[in-house]
Amino acid sequence: MGLRTSPTQRQRRLGIELRRLRDATRMTAAEAGAYAGLSGAHLGHIESGRTAIPEDKLRALLTAYGCESKTFTEALVTWSEAPRGWWHQHRRDTTAGARDLAEMESMATHLSGFEPLHLPGLLQTPEYLKALITAAFPNSTAKFVDRGLEFRLQRQEVLTRGSAPTYHAIIHEAAFQMHFVDTAIMRRQIVHLIDVARLPHITVQIVPFKSGTLPAVGTPFVIFGAADPALSTIYLEHDAGSVFLDDQEHLTRYADIFDRLATLALPPVVPESERTSYETRDSLSLLQHLLYVL
Template sequence: MAPRSNPSERQRRLGAELRKLRLRAGLTGEQAAAFLGADRARISNIETGRIDVSRNRLYMVLRHYDCPPGPYFDAVMAMAQENGKGWWHEFTDTIGPAGRDLAELESRSTILRTHNPLVIPGMLQTEEYAHAVLTATESEPQRADRYAEFRMARQQVLTSGSPAAYHAIIHEAALHTRVGSPEVMRKQLLRLMEVSRLSNVTVQVYPFEAGVYAAHSRSFVIFGTGVPELDTVYLEHPTNSLLLWDGAELDEYAKMFERLSELALAPVDPQSAPESHESRDSLSLIQHVMYTL
């Protein structure tokens, strides 16, 4: 089988993990190739995600690389078993590989932490709000409709049989940034309060008075799988978004998110009555903005 020219995020990540383990074990590519009875080029293709490695061979490779049994070992094996065929393949007519990679990454995550400084995060958007955001950058109405449909489908990770835990920190600026009509904004802010009723969803607002922090102006998502070594940071960019896998960078973004959470207002609790708010929290701020639209 010829090497694939455009491996998916999962395939690239699996290859990167195998390369990391090989180097940690002090083995050269030639030594790994000799163990598998293959040439050096095959090892290179495996480590860049361009070709697959069978389950039996992967098990042998992990043991040869001194990877101990445990959650990480099992998670790497599971990554190799997945075929990448999910609901997102229904959108190949419009959504490119990067978008489908994002949906697959979300589907295998158990916890998602996101910080958004200018717009409401996609996972919490109403269809009208999403459509207004997308039509601002997409000139073809039909494509914008399809993108919005895709964004709504991605939200199933919050309500599926085993929903992911979701924690969003949204800058106050996103509440004031006009997207669509005032009615669209009111419905969107109401949606924020409604979705916060889900036991797996936490919403915090980062207020203007909290001032400047290292990451307060940068949008990012941390995808957690339950195995910290396999977490991923997603940095959104208009032309070329970035995925970070390096352990030091993962730790740094986790610390930044924790600090943002400390500086943000208390999480939305839609069950509490407005008169019970002795001090300003995320819910009271969202309500204030909604009522002034």
């Protein structure tokens, strides 16, 4: 079997974690590989994500590295065994970053994201998304728009599957004031947002204009939570392309930023039956106000 020329983010991350563990023991690749019956060169390819590693050899390496966390070990085993996902069918009409995003969403145990100017992709209605694609790519063909819509709708299924991750979305009020969609589409998008926010595993908070100074974050981001917090991943999206961050410094920083945003945001949308007072200023109240004024 040949080496991978374009490892996915999951494959790269598995290799990164194995390299971190090996570096902590100060073993050479040849020394560590010997514990699992691997050559140093083969282990190097595994650490770069260019080839897979069987479960028995992975467990042998983790034992050699002194990894005692069962949660950490089983998470890495799950990553190593993950099959090719549905997103591979879109390899000709999506970027590698978009496919990595879909894969990381599928592997996460919980998702936490902030959007300053758009509604989160996992919560967009088809007509909102279609308007967004058309506005961003005015010369796009109908086929391009349809494939983009199909890919996004398949991504959204991660929230309705049997083992759906929990999802906490924080959205700035500015996202509802953008004029790339008409008023009728935005109104239906808000109603959809209220409906999905009532699902027990989905939390939606709105940051109002009057919230004060926001933390220093200039781009949308998502935290892909893992069973072991050390295996979480930060996803940043901007015009130059997507970026995945996995070092502990970034994980700590963005977790802190998200916590601060959650504090600045209004209380989450909850079913009306759970509301204790209609005088409460919360995310649902603001969304209902937006429905009135739009």
